Amino acid sequence: MTTSAEPSLAVIGAGPAGLAAALTAADRGVRVVLLDAGAQAGGQFYRQPAAALNARRPQALHHAWGTWKKLRDRLAAHVAAGRIDHLADRHVWSVEREFGGGGGGEFGVHALLGPAQTESQTVTADAVLLATGGYEKVLPFPGWTLPGVVSAGGAQAMLKGGLVLPGRTVVVAGTGPLLMPVAAGLAAAGAEVAAYVESTHPADFVRHTATLAANPAKVAEAARYAAQLLRHKVPVTVRHTVVAAHGTDRVESVTVAALDPHGRVRPGTARRIACDTLAVGHGMLAHTDLAETLGCAIDTTGDPFVVTDAQQRTDIDGVWAAGEATGIGGAALALAEGELAGHSIAARVRGVEPRPADRARAARTRTRLRKFFAALDTAYAPPAHWVEQVTEDTVLCRCEEVTAAEVREAVEELGATDLRTVKLLTRAGMGWCQGRICASGVAGVAGCPAGPAKRPFARPVPLSVLAQEPEHP
Structure with missing residues (x-):
């Protein structure tokens, strides 16, 4: 375990939000x-291929x-000037409050190092910005665990980061604004x-026409992707599901x-499509693990997310x-x-x-885009009755190989009424x-x-690392 010199601000995540906050604060x-x-x-958004791929x-x-070039150049300038210390290959697994002791506001950020993740580093800071991003939601269906079934974002990551295709003949399916750029990118590649x-x-x-009209750049972006699909002769099917x-x-x-x-499957409409890859997704979920362990308020009226005020606090x-x-x-x-968070922190x-x-x-940009994506979230909701297509032998939890039949038994015969009880009875989610x-x-x-999951750590941590962690003052 190593400890770095103390900065004023620790930013966790170097995606668009983390970069904007770090650069604004450093400015x-x-x-x-x-x-x-x-x-x-x-x-994930600005994912780059490895330099060795040339x-x-x-x-x-x-x-x-x-936009990425400007962010990259600003980051390089701040790193060269010593205002930002960029620690790559750091997998943050916990953030502790009052790490310095004495009831102060200092935070300790614990991160596993590199691909091996067998060593941990701790940095301390007076403030923390959580820019932990999101991850894909993929709802289960018969056959979703077969090799060749990947998430839509996973297919995009393979293309952006590895310059490889997930397969030669691909079906892109599900719902959400990510699917169109994924399909267009795969076809272009x-x-x-x-x-x-x-x-x-x-x-x-249709009922969101005014909101869409207030975001012409986003509408134009979707139109460009649609044009790419048309140019590559990609068959588009709407109001269908896998x-x-x-x-x-x-x-x-x-x-x-x-x-x-x-949102129910129409009888007699099923048809097969030959493929060697299925890229599927049903929207995105926020990474809230670190926020939960810190005790931050989490909105759970729908998919959970971290609650913030007008200054992103x-x-x-x-x-x-x-x-x-x-x-x-x-x-x-x-x-x-x-950017708003960076201003507030400074x-x-x-x-x-x-x-x-x-x-x-x-602030105006945030208000406009939050309204826009709230409309998209409503329009792109997964089919309301998707659960009806989940057969008894469909595996829901891959790690523990828990089937839908076992989860339904836990509810209908053993009296489980919440996800934690289902987990205890079936091991779903324990992998x-x-x-x-x-x-x-499983919840569906x-x-x-x-x-919220209320996990003590944001990622698996080797016991050897935990054994080396000293008690803070």
């Missing part, structure tokens, strides 16, 4: 340490390359996209079927949050929230107030991922809310 004289699990800054045109995989299957319908957006994936050693085909307006003194952790909303919203740590115009501009992948599916089949 105003705040000393920042930026910790990120990636080998390079940028997060990508000739990495910008071809991004639609916001100009040479994959045959056999079908783009979206469970919503364009009519679902019913099952089929294959022996890997996926060989998928069955899709039409949905009625209530949580209800824990000295802790800010920005980006997908505070609600899924894309890179532009994350940049605005990160005012708190250094007493440097931002120009009112800068704060007002970022390596600690329920991050399966919680939504059990008929109970998922809610």
Whole structure:
């Protein structure tokens, strides 16, 4: 276990929100340490191919390359000047309050090092910004555990980070704004996209016309992706869903079927599509683990997210949050929230107030985009009755191989009424991922809310690391 010199601000996550917060704070004289699990800054949105791959045109995989270049250059300048210490390959597993003892506000940030993750490093800071991002929600269906079934974001990560295709013949399916750029990117890279299957319908957006009109850049972005799908002759099917994936050693085909307006599969509409890969997703979830262990308020009225005020402050003194952790909303919203957080932190740590115009501009962007993504979240809701297609032998928890039949038995015969009890009775969620992948599916089949997980650590930690951790003063 090693301990670094003390900065004023620890930023966890170097995606759009974390970068914007770190750069804004550093511009105003705040000393920042930026910790990120990636080998390079940028997060999932600005994911870069490894330098050894010698990508000739990495910008071809991004639609916001100009913004990324500005962020990258500003970060390099601050690192060179010693205002930001960028710690890559740091997997933060815990943040402690009052780490310095004496009832002060100092925080201790514990991170596992590098790919091996057998050693831990601790940095201390007076303030913490949680920019932990989000991860995909994939709801279970028969065959979803077959090799060749990947998340939509996973397929995109393989393309952006590894310059490889997940397969040659791909079906992209599910719901959410991520699916269209994934399908367009795969088609442009040479994959045959056999079908783009979206469970919503364009009519679902009609009641949000005013909100869409207030965001012409976002509408134009969607139109560009639609044009790419048309150019590559990708078959687009709306108000349909994947019913099952089929294959022996890997996926060989998928069955899709039409949905009625209530989200139920229409009898007699099922058809098979041959493929060697299924890229599927049903939206995004916020990473709230670190916020939960710190005691931050979490909104659980829907999918959980960290609650913040107008300055991106949580209800824990000295802790800010920005980006997908505070609600899924894309890179532009994350940049605005990160900037607002950076202004607020600089005012708190250094007493440097931002120009009112800068704060007002970022606040307007945040308000507009939050309203926009709230509309998308409503329109892109997964099919209401998806659980009806989950057969008894469908595995819900891959780590512990728990089936839908076992979860239903826990509820119907053993009296489980919440996710924790289902977990205790079936072991669903007790494996390596600690329920991050399966919680939504298990909760849906059990008929109970998922809610916050309340994990003591944000990721698995070797016992050897825990044994080395000293008691703080």
